[in-house]
Amino acid sequence: MSENMKPVPLPRRFFTPTVIILSIIAAVGLLFVLARLIFGIGAVTNLSNEFPWGIWIGIDVAAGVALAAGGFTTAALGHIMHKEEYHLITRPALLTAMLGYTFVAISVAIDLGRYYYIWHPLIMWNGNSALFEVGMCVMIYLTVLYIEFLPIVTERFIGRVNLPGFLSRFNVPLDRLLRALDRGLDKTMFIFIIAGVVLSCLHQSSLGTLMIIAGPKMHPLWQTPILPLLFLLSAMAVGFPMVIFESYLTSKSFGLKPETNIMSNLGNMVAPLLGIYLSFKLGDMVIRQTFVYLTEFNTASVMFVIEIVIGVIVPLRLFMSPQIHKSPLGLTIAAFLVIFGVFLNRMNNFIVAYNPPYVFQNYFPSIGEISVTAGFIALEILLFRAFVMIFPIVSVPQPTVTKAKFSIRSV
Amino acid sequence: MLNESRRKFLKTSALIGAGITGLSTKTVKAGPKYVLDENRMGVLVDTTVCIGCRKCEWACKTAHHLPTPPLESYDDRSVFEKMRRPDAHALTVVNEYEPKETEQFLINVKVQCMHCDRPACVSACIVGAFSKEENGSVIWDGDKCIGCRYCMVACPFQIPSFEFEKAWHPEIKKCDFCFTRTKEGKLPACVEICPMEVLTYGTRKSLIERAHQKISLYPERYINHVFGEFEVGGTSWLYLASKDFSELQFPKLGTNPAPGVSEAIQHGIFAYFVPPVALYALLGGVMWINKKKAESNKNKEVHHE
Numbered sequence: 001m002s003e004n005m006k007p008v009p010l011p012r013r014f015f016t017p018t019v020i021i022l023s024i025i026a027a028v029g030l031l032f033v034l035a036r037l038i039f040g041i042g043a044v045t046n047l048s049n050e051f052p053w054g055i056w057i058g059i060d061v062a063a064g065v066a067l068a069a070g071g072f073t074t075a076a077l078g079h080i081m082h083k084e085e086y087h088l089i090t091r092p093a094l095l096t097a098m099l100g101y102t103f104v105a106i107s108v109a110i111d112l113g114r115y116y117y118i119w120h121p122l123i124m125w126n127g128n129s130a131l132f133e134v135g136m137c138v139m140i141y142l143t144v145l146y147i148e149f150l151p152i153v154t155e156r157f158i159g160r161v162n163l164p165g166f167l168s169r170f171n172v173p174l175d176r177l178l179r180a181l182d183r184g185l186d187k188t189m190f191i192f193i194i195a196g197v198v199l200s201c202l203h204q205s206s207l208g209t210l211m212i213i214a215g216p217k218m219h220p221l222w223q224t225p226i227l228p229l230l231f232l233l234s235a236m237a238v239g240f241p242m243v244i245f246e247s248y249l250t251s252k253s254f255g256l257k258p259e260t261n262i263m264s265n266l267g268n269m270v271a272p273l274l275g276i277y278l279s280f281k282l283g284d285m286v287i288r289q290t291f292v293y294l295t296e297f298n299t300a301s302v303m304f305v306i307e308i309v310i311g312v313i314v315p316l317r318l319f320m321s322p323q324i325h326k327s328p329l330g331l332t333i334a335a336f337l338v339i340f341g342v343f344l345n346r347m348n349n350f351i352v353a354y355n356p357p358y359v360f361q362n363y364f365p366s367i368g369e370i371s372v373t374a375g376f377i378a379l380e381i382l383l384f385r386a387f388v389m390i391f392p393i394v395s396v397p398q399p400t401v402t403k404a405k406f407s408i409r410s411v
Numbered sequence: 412m413l414n415e416s417r418r419k420f421l422k423t424s425a426l427i428g429a430g431i432t433g434l435s436t437k438t439v440k441a442g443p444k445y446v447l448d449e450n451r452m453g454v455l456v457d458t459t460v461c462i463g464c465r466k467c468e469w470a471c472k473t474a475h476h477l478p479t480p481p482l483e484s485y486d487d488r489s490v491f492e493k494m495r496r497p498d499a500h501a502l503t504v505v506n507e508y509e510p511k512e513t514e515q516f517l518i519n520v521k522v523q524c525m526h527c528d529r530p531a532c533v534s535a536c537i538v539g540a541f542s543k544e545e546n547g548s549v550i551w552d553g554d555k556c557i558g559c560r561y562c563m564v565a566c567p568f569q570i571p572s573f574e575f576e577k578a579w580h581p582e583i584k585k586c587d588f589c590f591t592r593t594k595e596g597k598l599p600a601c602v603e604i605c606p607m608e609v610l611t612y613g614t615r616k617s618l619i620e621r622a623h624q625k626i627s628l629y630p631e632r633y634i635n636h637v638f639g640e641f642e643v644g645g646t647s648w649l650y651l652a653s654k655d656f657s658e659l660q661f662p663k664l665g666t667n668p669a670p671g672v673s674e675a676i677q678h679g680i681f682a683y684f685v686p687p688v689a690l691y692a693l694l695g696g697v698m699w700i701n702k703k704k705a706e707s708n709k710n711k712e713v714h715h716e
Contacts, residue, residue, distance in 0.1 A: 042575030049498055049572040052563035080694050082701035113558020113573060113581040120557050126539035128674050131561045133681070135537055194694045198687055205680060213535050213565040213673040216664065225672055228680065356569050357662040358496050 005088050007392040009156070010254050014389065018253075022378040029375010032368040033110055041113060044368035050356050051363035053111075058350030059373050060107035063343045064100055065138070065207055066235050070246070071097020071145065072200035073239025077269075079193045088395035089262060091152065092250065093243050095393050098145040099383050103376050105142060108135075110372070130209035137203030144196045151189070154182040156391050204235040211349055219300045220290050222353040226280065233277040238342040240266040240273070241315075241335035248332040250394055253385070258328040267331050271319040274338060278312050303344070303352045311341015447528055451547030452593070453615035453647040454602060455622055456521055458659070459632055461609045463491065463505055463519035467601035471503045471523075474589060474600035494660065497522055498572045499584040503601060511654050518652070520659050521601070521609070524549060524570045524586035525639060526647035527669065534670030535565035540583075547615060547647040548588030556583055567643050567669045568662060588647070618649055625651060644668030 036044040047054050074093040078086040109115045121135045161175045162168075208231030211218055224230070244263050251258040285291055294301050318324050318334035325331065351363065365373075388394055465485040472479040477500060491507035503523035510518055526549045533541040533549065540555035541562060551571075558581055562571045574581035589599035597603070602610040611618060622637040638656045639646035642664045650656070657663055680686060 036578075038578060040576055040578035040581070043578075045575075047575060049496065049563065049575075050569070052560035052573060076694075080698045080701065082698065082705050084705065108559075111559075113560065113577075114556065115558075117557040120538045120555060124538035124540075124555050126534075126536055127681075128534045128670065128677060129537050129539075129561070130673055130677055131535065131537040131559065133677065190695075190698060194691055194698065197694055198691045201690060202680070202687055206677070209673055209676050209680075210561075211564070212676065213531055213670055215531075215567055215669055215672075216662070217564075217567070217569075225676065228676055354564075358494070358569055358660070360496075 004398050005395040006398045007088065007091055007152075007395045009392055010389055010394055010396070012254060012389060014386065019382065019385065022382050025371075025378040026375045026382060029372045029378065032371045032375070035368065036110055036372070041111070044366065044372075046363060046366040046369065048361070048363070050359050050361070051354065053350060053354070054363060055347070055351065055365045055369050055373055056107050056111040058347050059343070060376060061104050061111075062207060062346040062350050064104045064107065065204065066231070066238055066342050066346055067242055067339060068097045068100030068104070069200065069204065069235040069239040070242040071100075071239075072197050073236060074243055075148075075193050076197050079190070080197065085265075086262065089243050089247060089259070089266075091393045091395075092246060092388075093239075094145065094148055094152075095384060095387055095391075096242065096246060098142075098149050099380050099387075101138065101142045101145055103380055104138060107372075107376060108138075130206050130213065133206045134203050134210065137199050137206065141196060141199040141203065144192050144199065147185070147192050148189070148196060150181060151185050152391050152393065154178045154185070158182060200235075201232060205229065205232040207231050208349075211353070214354065217354060217356050218349075219293070219353040219355055220288070221285075221293050221300055221304045222349050224284050224288060226284055227349070230277070230281060230284070233273070233280055234342050234345060237270065237273040237277045238338055240270050241338035244270075244331055244335040245339060248328055248335075250388065254388070254394065256394070256396060260326075260328050263328055263331050264325040267319055267325055267334070270335070270338065271316060274312060274316045274319065278308075278316060281308065281312070300352060300355075303348050307341055307344045307348055310337060311344050312338075315341065447543070448545040448547070450614050450616070451528075451545065451647065452588075452612065453526070453547055453618050453649060454599065455611040455613070455618040456648065456650045457609050457611075457625070458518055458520050458650060458652045460607050461505070461519040461521065462607055463488070463507055463517070464606065465490075465505050466604045466606065467521055467610070468501060468503055468505060470600040470604040471586070472501065474592060475502060475587075477501070491517075497524075497570060497585070499574045499582070502584060502586045506660070508659050514653065518654070518659065520650075520652075523601075523648070524588070525568050525642075526586075526588055527567075527643055528646065529644040529668030529670060531565035531567055531643075531669035532562035532571060534674055535561045537561060544590065546588075546590075546593060548590050548593070549647075550587045550590050551583050551585065553582055558583075565669065567664055615645075615647055615649070622649055622651055641666040644671075 032044055041047060045054055045056070070093040074086060074090045077083055078090040109118050112118060121132055122139070126132045158175065158178050161171045161178070163171055163174070205228035208227035208229070212223070212225065212227055215223070244266055247259055247263060250256070294305065315334045315337035318330070318337070323330065324334055466482070469479060469482050469485050471477075488507075491505075494506050495501075495504040497504055503521060505519050505521050508518045508520065510516055526543075526547055528543070530541065530543055530549045533539075533543055536556075537559055538555045538557055540552045541549060542552070543549050558573070560571075560573055560583075562583060563569075563573060571583050571585045573583055589597070589601075592599060598612055599610075602612045611621065613621070619637060619640055622640070626633045626635055626637070632653060633651050634654060636652075636656065638650040638652070638661055639648055644667065650661070652659055
C-alpha cells in the first residue's frame, strides 16, 4: 500500500474563503503583538501581580507543547519501532511539531518582560529550576526538529535550485551544499530522531513540574507530585489523535481521500494510552482523596469534571468502539475530544487551578491576549497549508511508480 | 559570599562531572545541599506594638529611590480601609486589622518579602537571578532577569511584583532587605525609622530566642506562635501577634521548604543526566533491533519470490 504512496507538494490556489478569514485573525493578532512590544505587557494583557501568567503561557506554551506531541509519538512509532506503514504520517506530524514549537518559542518571547534576553538561559544556568529545564529542552528540540525537516528541503530542491537574476550564479554551489547536507543527514538522522524523542519525554514531563513549586496556590484537584508523569502520559495520549485530526482536515482541505486505514490503526493505539493516563489521574485522585473537592460546586470542580468526562472518558469509550474505527469522521470527532481534553487540562493546570492567597481581581484574558493566541493558531494553520503546497509533506497515491532521481529518505 | 560561590561552584562542577563519572542514586536524590550562614540576619516584627504610622513605607521608598509622597501625607489613615499588597511602587505596606475582643487598639501588620531560608524564587528562577545571601537577604540580579515572572508564580507569600506598564526593561521589584545599606553597616531603612521599635534587627537565631522570651513573659499579650520560625522551612523575617496569623491574612503554609518537592522531582528526572542517557540508549537499541528485523523480513520476502 505504501509503495505507491509518495509525498509530493500539493499545488493549489492558496487563497480560499477560510484562508482569508484566517489571515484576518492572524493580522489582528500580529497588531496586538506590535502593541505589546510598543506599550508593554500591562497595556495589552490582564496580567497582574496576582496572576503573573495568563493564556500566553497556559495555552500558547503549555497546550502548544502538548498538542505538538504528534511529532515525537509518530517518530517513535515510525522510526524507532520501525513501522514502515506509518512513514507517510511522519512528515505531516513533523511539520506540525516544527510549526507548533516555533510558535511556542515566539509566544514565550512575547510573554517575557525582557524578550531580548531570551538567550540568557543558554549561559546562565539554574539546574534547580523546572523552567530552565523546559527552556533548554525546547530550544534544543526546536533545533532538532529543524534538522529533521532539512531532508524534506533537500529533497524538494536538489536539482531544482533556480535562483532569479544575478543570484543564479549561486545555483551550482547551493545545489552542491544541498547534496552534501543530504548525504550527511542520511547517515546521522537516527541520532536526531532518538534525541527528539528523549528531549520530548523530558520537557513534556518537566512542563508538569513547573506548577508544583506554586504549592498551595494551586487547587488540590490538580496539584500533585505526579504532575510530570500525568503531563507525559497525556502528551503521549494526545499525539496520535492530533495526527488523526490533522490528517482528516488536510485530506478535506486538499480534496484527498482520508487515510482511513492508518487513522484506524492509530486510533487503536489511542485507547490504551488514554486508559493509562485516566487510571493514573483517577488513582492519584483516590490516593490523595481530592474527590471531596468535587462535591463543591465552583469553577474548579466543574472544569475538572469537564476535563475528565468529555476530554478523557467519552473519547476513551469512542476509541474502544469498532464502529467508530470504520468512519473517518467518527475517529476525527473522538480525536478532537482527546485534543480538547488535553488542551483543557493544560489551561486548568496553569490558569484555573492557580489561586493565589491575595486576589483583588480575578484573571480573565483580555481581548489582546485572546487575539494574539487566536492569531498565532491561525498563522500556524496558514503556514501548514503553505508548507504542504511547497514541500513534499502529504503522501498521495502515484499512478506509476517512477524511479526517483534521488533516494527519498523516509522522514 | 564565600559559602554561596563555593556552593555554586560545587553544584555546577557536580552537574558536569557526575554525568560522566556516574554517582550512586542516593547522593543524587539528596540534591545539592543548601548552605546557610549560621549568623544570617533577620527582623522580628512585633505587630502588637505597631501603631500604623507608615513611616517605614516612606523610608523604604526613599531608600530605594521610588517616587515618594511627602512624609505628612502618610498621616492619612483612610488607606487602611482596603487591604494593600506590596507592588512595584511600594516594596512594603502596612495593613490594619480588627483587634481581639479584649483589646482596643487596632492591629497593624507590615508586609514585605519574608526572605525565606529556602526561597522558592531562588529555586524557580530560570537564569538564577535570585540569590540567598550570607546575611540572610534574598536579592534579585537585574542583569540576569529575563522577565518570565516564574518567581511570582513560585513565591508562597506572593511578594515579587513586576513592572507591567514598562515596555522596555521592566524589573522585578521586591524588598531587598536593604542589601546595599546593610553592607555599609547601616540598618535597613524601615528598622531605622520605626519610632515604636516594632522592628528588631539581629541574627535570626537571637531573634527567635527573643521572640520566645517575649511570649513566655507576656503570654496574655501574644499567641504562642512565631510566624516564620518554621513556615516553609523558616524565614529571615519573623512575626509576633496577639491573634491567630490567619486572621491577619498571613498565608497558611506548612513547614516544608517551598521548592522541596519540585527540586526533588527535577533532580530525580535528571539525576546527573543518567535517566535521559539511559532512555537514549534504550531507544537506540530498540531502533537498531527493529531495523535489523525489518531488513531480515525483506530478505526473506526476496527469497520467497
